Amino acid sequence: MSELDDLRDTVRAVLAKHDQPWGPLCEQVGVAGLGVPEEYGGAGAGLAAWQVVAEETGRVLSPVPFLGSAVLAVTAASACGAGEVLSQLAEGTVGCLAQGGLRASGSTVDGTATLVLDGDTAEIVLAAARDEHGVGLYEVDPGVQRQHTPALDETRGLATIEFAAAPARRLGDFAADTVRDTACAVLAAEQAGSAARALEITVEYTKQRTQFGRPIGSFQALAHRMADLYVLVETARSMAYAATEPALAAAAKAYCSEAFATVAAEMIQLHGGIAITWDHVAHRYLKRAYVGLELFGPPREHLRRLLG
Known part of the structure; x- marks a missing residue:
């Protein structure tokens, strides 16, 4: 098992165990300082480590300040060599x-x-x-x-x-361009994680809900729709982890934003009426998806970057 797999498993376990996971994530995993250089108290990890954490927080729609603090603030401060600020961020501030x-x-x-x-x-x-x-x-x-x-x-x-x-x-x-590209790559991974979990929840529901004496997931029309969503999710994940340069980060942000929005909308439809009740999680995935479409620029803006 690789270090990134270990990181994924640990983050997932912490998120499952704690209602307020930011403290444990910082203390037990060191997520706040993942991207902080070692000389300032961090792990000096690369983009892939950030993406693994983002993918896991995205799966459960965690409200932790990972993207804003551990990614955006750290990236901006690192580009300046702001050691005092980086040390504080690495501690979880x-x-x-x-x-x-x-x-x-x-x-x-x-x-x-x-x-x-x-x-x-x-x-x-x-x-x-x-x-x-x-x-x-x-x-x-x-x-x-x-x-x-x-x-x-x-x-x-x-x-x-x-x-x-x-x-x-x-x-x-x-370092505006560096911050933008890093933010897009990490958000894309988060969106891929959210989309994956939304699809998993939907598949489980279609196995349980019956109509005409059969689980609705066994109907060919629905099975084909979910198969298409699976391809969308896996492609989004691949695009996110490939976003190691500006053009690929732009492509990942555009694709993953649209993919998550599509999966979340299908999640609502395939769940039926229960999806729009306050107690069900489906509407939360849809809301996260639609806000994410605009965060760091809508897909059309990043497509213009690719074409321009």
Whole structure:
């Protein structure tokens, strides 16, 4: 068994055991510091390790701040060599990365950032802001005004952050392309995991629900639909793990977003009326899928990148 298989099994076990898994994931598995260089207290692992964790958290729609903190914030800080910040992130302190229309002047940041992943709970606030040198990465005083953003997907922590002459220090240049490509590759793996689990739940349901004295999963029309979904899921997983360069990351984000949305929609239809009840998980997968379509850019945006 490879190290990545061990990591997968351990993460899955922790997620199954704990209702609030972020602490155990950090303490027992070290997920917060997976991508942090060893000299700053991390594991120095590569993209594949992040994707394994994302795939497992995606399977159960876990609300842990992995994507916003352990991936986005760590990637941005690593590109600057911000050792102090990386050490804190490696210990499990939650960080967030705010982007979009922010401006920096001297030692302050101004502007409003919306849809900031884990921005409502982060203790470390990083901001990509335009300054006289280009776009810099700033560590901002965490006392900035924040407001939780209600979203269709209740398992995603999103926030609006107001920067009004917020005290900040410049860590270095912001590696926008690196952050974008890494985010797309890891989110694609998460979506592949969510789609896989949604299909598993659906297949199990069609084995149990009967009509005309037979499980509905035995009907050829439904069996063919689920076979098509299986091909979609396996292709999505392959695309995600192949996303090791910018063009492949764009392709993976576009494909996996659409694949998960398709599987989630079919999950609702194949479950029938029970799927839209509050107690069933099906609607949560659909909501996660539709929010994920727009996260880090919709599929059409990434397809334009491929064509452009």
